[in-house]
Amino acid sequence: MKSLAELNAIKEKVLKEKTEAATKSGEIKVLVGMATCGIMAGAMPVMTALMQEVEKRQLKNVAVSQTGCIGLCNYEPIVEVLMPDMPKVTYIKVTPEKAVKIINDHIVNGKVIKEYTVDNIHWNKE
Amino acid sequence: MFRSHVLVCGSDGAVLKNLVDNMNELVEKYRLKNDVKVLMTYSLTGDDKISLIVYPEGTQYFNINLESMERIVKDHLLNGKIVKDLLAHPEEKTEEEIASETEFINRQFRMVLKNCGNIDPESIDEYIAQDGYQALGKVLTQMTPEQVVAEVKASGLRGRGGGGFPTGLKWEFACKSKNPVKYICCNADEGDPGAFMDRSILEGDPHSVIEAMAIAGYAIGANKGYIYVRAEYPLAVKRLDKAIAQAREYGLLGKNIFDSGFDFDLEIRLGAGAFVCGEETALLTSIEGKRGEPHPKPPFPAVKGLFGQPTVLNNVETFANIPQIILKGAEWFSSIGTEKSKGTKVFALGGKIEHVGLVEVPMGTTLRKVIYKIGGGIPNGKKFKAAQTGGPSGGCIPPQHLDIPIDYDNLVGIGSMMGSGGLIVMDEDNCMVDMAKFFLEFTVDESCGMCTPCRVGNKRLYELITKITDGRGTMEDLDKLEELCYYIKDNSLCGLGQSAPNPVLSTLKYFRDEYIAHIKDKTCPAGACKALINYEIIPEKCIGCTLCKAACPAEAISGDPLKTHKIDKDKCIKCGTCMAKCKQNAIIKK
Ligand SMILES: Cc1cc2nc3c(=O)[nH]c(=O)nc-3n(C[C@H](O)[C@H](O)[C@H](O)COP(=O)(O)O)c2cc1C
Ligand code: SF4
Ligand code: SF4
Numbered sequence: 001m002k003s004l005a006e007l008n009a010i011k012e013k014v015l016k017e018k019t020e021a022a023t024k025s026g027e028i029k030v031l032v033g034m035a036t037c038g039i040m041a042g043a044m045p046v047m048t049a050l051m052q053e054v055e056k057r058q059l060k061n062v063a064v065s066q067t068g069c070i071g072l073c074n075y076e077p078i079v080e081v082l083m084p085d086m087p088k089v090t091y092i093k094v095t096p097e098k099a100v101k102i103i104n105d106h107i108v109n110g111k112v113i114k115e116y117t118v119d120n121i122h123w124n125k126e
Numbered sequence: 127m128f129r130s131h132v133l134v135c136g137s138d139g140a141v142l143k144n145l146v147d148n149m150n151e152l153v154e155k156y157r158l159k160n161d162v163k164v165l166m167t168y169s170l171t172g173d174d175k176i177s178l179i180v181y182p183e184g185t186q187y188f189n190i191n192l193e194s195m196e197r198i199v200k201d202h203l204l205n206g207k208i209v210k211d212l213l214a215h216p217e218e219k220t221e222e223e224i225a226s227e228t229e230f231i232n233r234q235f236r237m238v239l240k241n242c243g244n245i246d247p248e249s250i251d252e253y254i255a256q257d258g259y260q261a262l263g264k265v266l267t268q269m270t271p272e273q274v275v276a277e278v279k280a281s282g283l284r285g286r287g288g289g290g291f292p293t294g295l296k297w298e299f300a301c302k303s304k305n306p307v308k309y310i311c312c313n314a315d316e317g318d319p320g321a322f323m324d325r326s327i328l329e330g331d332p333h334s335v336i337e338a339m340a341i342a343g344y345a346i347g348a349n350k351g352y353i354y355v356r357a358e359y360p361l362a363v364k365r366l367d368k369a370i371a372q373a374r375e376y377g378l379l380g381k382n383i384f385d386s387g388f389d390f391d392l393e394i395r396l397g398a399g400a401f402v403c404g405e406e407t408a409l410l411t412s413i414e415g416k417r418g419e420p421h422p423k424p425p426f427p428a429v430k431g432l433f434g435q436p437t438v439l440n441n442v443e444t445f446a447n448i449p450q451i452i453l454k455g456a457e458w459f460s461s462i463g464t465e466k467s468k469g470t471k472v473f474a475l476g477g478k479i480e481h482v483g484l485v486e487v488p489m490g491t492t493l494r495k496v497i498y499k500i501g502g503g504i505p506n507g508k509k510f511k512a513a514q515t516g517g518p519s520g521g522c523i524p525p526q527h528l529d530i531p532i533d534y535d536n537l538v539g540i541g542s543m544m545g546s547g548g549l550i551v552m553d554e555d556n557c558m559v560d561m562a563k564f565f566l567e568f569t570v571d572e573s574c575g576m577c578t579p580c581r582v583g584n585k586r587l588y589e590l591i592t593k594i595t596d597g598r599g600t601m602e603d604l605d606k607l608e609e610l611c612y613y614i615k616d617n618s619l620c621g622l623g624q625s626a627p628n629p630v631l632s633t634l635k636y637f638r639d640e641y642i643a644h645i646k647d648k649t650c651p652a653g654a655c656k657a658l659i660n661y662e663i664i665p666e667k668c669i670g671c672t673l674c675k676a677a678c679p680a681e682a683i684s685g686d687p688l689k690t691h692k693i694d695k696d697k698c699i700k701c702g703t704c705m706a707k708c709k710q711n712a713i714i715k716k
Contacts, residue, residue: 001259001263001376001377001378001383001384002377002384002385003263003267003384003385004260004263004264004267004384007254007259007260007263007384010251010254010376011254011255011257011260014251014252014254014255015255018255031243031244033243035242035325035326035329035330035361036322036325036329036359036361036362037322037326037483039361065246066246066247066248067242067243067244067245067246067247067330068241068242068243068245068247068326068329068330068331069242069243069326069329069330069483069484070242070243071234071239071242071243071483071484071485071486072481072483073482073483073484074481074482074483075481075483080243121480121481121502122480122502122505123480123502123503124480124498124502124503124504124505124507125503126494126498126503
């Protein structure tokens, strides 16, 4: 790295790829929490199931990728779906079966599976 | 993703536009551009009153002018505190609103954790796209080392590893040294039971620590850094390894970074998981390849540290703050938090709490908010009894202090400490004497054994406490306990021994009646100390279903089918299985 300009060039390139992907084919990003907490809870098979389903259905505009811990460790495995112009949807306690359903119902048919989302976490009163 | 949306409502378009512009300037000033979106809307009710609504909370403010908007941005948007006197509906819109689904994240302020859970930690490009390595570029091309130190000093950042020592000051000591060789070290030993903040940062955003260490290297004039990680964190080590290789490939580590003539490189050292190796002098000795034993300070590491050279050692989370301080400025950073504790703190929430996990809040947030508004409260309708901070070196916070703003000095004031960020929540089923015993057992195991007060004293403390939890304690033992605690604190060499009695002292301070119940009444009020509890079957309730008898691992239950069963106290190992199995609630714990 020789200069800030060079660093900025990389930054712009990545950001451009991201926005291009987003506008071109409506890129959908699927993030899987893969920190120790996620992996211990079974994020690996979930990741595999997501990738296989994307592959099987030839979904060219879906990118499955790993990320760190979002903080809700006892609700792992956590999968987040980011669609252009839509609020992020966070799914908790995902299993490989649920993962396949997320691809089918949410990503292909656009229907959020409410029963699986983080909205279902429990709050106790004081 | 924006964390908050601000809606400016009114009926006069020109006035609104003006206010939105002002608001945007403020958002810019407090560096919240990526977190807050400002929108304008015409008032639906038709009245002229201008108001400002912050979503997702739905908090509505009146009396909107430049000055009040600045307070809303600073207090509410940056520090998460509602500005009570500007509220449109003070009676209903307080912090006590009903929790909604996204609150877990929205009630936090994610600065150190901003990339965790958002980027792929194994991709340097994704980190760069989030302004990664911009801070390093800035210091190397536009700032002198002294300016970097001054910026960190002005930010008010204090060490997140436990002690809370001002980071800028530490850097300044090392920066001033004329020694040609200096080192930067990162403490990723994280030995407190129940703490996992540093692991999550390393696993979720390893580049932020690497970038910060290079910045620190430039600031003090060091060309070499070591990251000391415990070997029990294999994933963190793997991601760090990969991140270091990527940074080298991009020339962000190595020779002549940003063409500035500055060289810096990093190495990982694995720790074998001894708690005492988290202590700074022991850690540095361990990096040198020697037995990890503490030695007396002074000389402090900033004067004479690794291989006898001036060394700056900081915690993972401390480092993770640095790039943003450089990019957004000391003034911005010091506007977050309380007077003497700036910025945010990451806590690992554990124990009797609904949402076990990682939270980040501005310093000064109350424990009540962390537990109930973010942590989801205590499961199963149980009552909060105490929170333990600072692990084996810290103390407990009882219910009467739930509303104290969490910062370094307040926690010390009530006999606990910030520690590295482990926060263990306890409910009415937890025995505080037993808790103190748990931590003592840990420190007895982990004492390096060099000094007698720590090696022998803590063992004696443990024996005294065990005597109490076994129901053999006397009131004189309580006095002995206290005396011994102070003796150990005063006479141990390192922080481990000096702080080991803290859990005992703080439980004695707030829960003395529980100790007394164990001693005088021979009971454990929480029903946790096995020696003091008995399982019994209430004959009137027992229908003789035989479930308990079949489940008992000790064959302690006798009784024919459909006849009343009985527990043999001598055989019972007090495992509680029978009580869980009985559908008639006929078994009680006394
Ligand atoms: C027994 C003992 C264990 C410690 N364990 C850790 C640890 O696991 N991680 C850590 O960052 N600091 C730990 N510390 C604090 C370090 O000695 C040191 O103060 C800290 O790493 C300095 O960095 P900071 O100023 O950024 O907090 C421990 C201290 C003692 C006495
Ligand atoms: S206080 Fe304990 S851990 Fe620290 S040096 Fe002495 S014996 Fe070792
Ligand atoms: S507590 Fe355990 S050992 Fe005792 S009677 Fe019940 S099942 Fe048996």
